[in-house]
Amino acid sequence: MKILYFAWIRERVGKAEEELSLPATVQTVGDLVQWLKGHGEEYAYAFDNPKVVRAAIDRVHVKPEAKLAGAREIALFPPMTGG
Amino acid sequence: MKILYFAWIRERVGKAEEELSLPATVQTVGDLVQWLKGHGEEYAYAFDNPKVVRAAIDRVHVKPEAKLAGAREIALFPPMTGG
Amino acid sequence: MSVRITDRAFDPAAEAAALSHGRTDIGAVVAFSGICRDSEDGEKIASLTLEHYPGMAEAEIERHVQEAEQRWPLLGVRVVHRVGRIEPGETIVFVACASKHRRAAFEAAEFLMDYLKTHAPFWKKVEAAGQTSWVDAKEKDDEAAARWVRDPKRDAAE
């Protein structure tokens, strides 16, 4: 699965994107964030507060309950501050 | 008293401004409009419907009840359509 | 504040640029342009002619700009209003408000436009199908202006 990171989540993880093989137990965006949190020190730092993490599946905003099945690209990022 | 007319009130009266000596009974803007209405055929036409006549005394919007005493310049015009 | 009444065509883009040029304290500019359309209710418009009350028109706009400056934290206001003959595609009125944040700039610009429409002494005559006629005041413009009234007693005279 292709995972993208943006802004300070990207900086904390230390990379802009990566390919990850997710275990079958990771079914939703919320599951993914929890799983990444236990993936190493930099991930623990990046996903310290899952409540502020926003997500998009295939470039469409989704809630933590959203299923990952069929996704090509998952993006995780902090609240947006454009405009 | 200097009286100014604008837009279709000016066109109906047939002049943009005039000096008029008002009788003592004409105390308010409403009195003035009623008095002008009886001032001749063109005035009767211009002030046919006093409800749509707007007024300014010395370049400040006023209501029909406004007193004329002390005024230098009275303007009568239809509802504004600028902008 | 800059308030200008002119009988010449003007460039709203240049007016907007002038408002924030060289400034680094402004975070938001809202610029409104009111443009002469070529038709109204399906009827072709050849031109508009705007009449105004010289002296009062400027004073009335300035008074409303001052009220906007009291109600919102503005960093600049620019108003230009055409008079005389105006052809389709030309700008009739331009209002721009600058502020630190966007909400104040949006609200002040809309407030000024609503008040200009109903309180500034301008009158439009339209030339269509070879005939000229005065434009009727719109009730919805009065309603739009009424949204901004804060003190019914103070505004009762307007």
Add this chain to the structure above:
Amino acid sequence: MSVRITDRAFDPAAEAAALSHGRTDIGAVVAFSGICRDSEDGEKIASLTLEHYPGMAEAEIERHVQEAEQRWPLLGVRVVHRVGRIEPGETIVFVACASKHRRAAFEAAEFLMDYLKTHAPFWKKVEAAGQTSWVDAKEKDDEAAARWVRDPKRDAAE
């Protein structure tokens, strides 16, 4: 509709002019410019750097422009958003909406700005006093965007 993301400085006045140039059906244009200020909460700002999610940023803006076009009778919409390094005085975002009448143009422009702030995938980093830090999302921006929600079920996923 024209939506553009660029890493170069651009001229908002020219963008506004392009929207109504040669058109005689447009009666109202509302143009918003969001400009990089030189200070925030009393602290001097040296620059902003904007990061975005390429592909999704354009798609998200276009989706909101389409929603605006469904909600208001618009005759043209133009959005430009900067990315990369931006200095004080430069325009970060430009939104212009054209319509026959002013109310639609004002509302659509404010709607688009409120949604851009909270839904378009852009992130601001600020360089001030020699340090860089990511800008926190503002609760009042969420509240501003929430004003426009019509169908809570449809918008629940956003």
